[in-house]
Amino acid sequence: xxxxxxxxxxxxxxxxxxxxxxxxxxxxxxxxxxxxxxxxxxxxxxxxxx
Ligand SMILES: [Zn+2]
Numbered sequence: 738x739x740x741x742x743x744x745x746x747x748x749x750x751x752x753x754x755x756x757x758x759x760x761x762x763x764x765x766x767x768x769x770x771x772x773x774x775x776x777x778x779x780x781x782x783x784x785x786x787x
Contacts, residue, residue, distance in 0.1 A: 746786030
C-alpha cells in the first residue's frame with residue numbers, strides 16, 4: 738500500500754509530493770473549488786499544490 742491518498746498534490750516548482758500535514762490554509766476560489774496553500778519541504782517555501 739502506498740500513501741498517495743494522504744497527499745495534497747505536488748509542488749509546482751519541484752514536483753515533490755506534499756502531505757496533508759504541511760497544509761497551511763484552505764480557501765475557495767470563485768467557482769467554489771477548494772484550494773489550499775502548503776509548505777513544500779523540498780523548496781522550503783509556500784506553494785499551491787497541483
Ligand atoms: Zn517544491
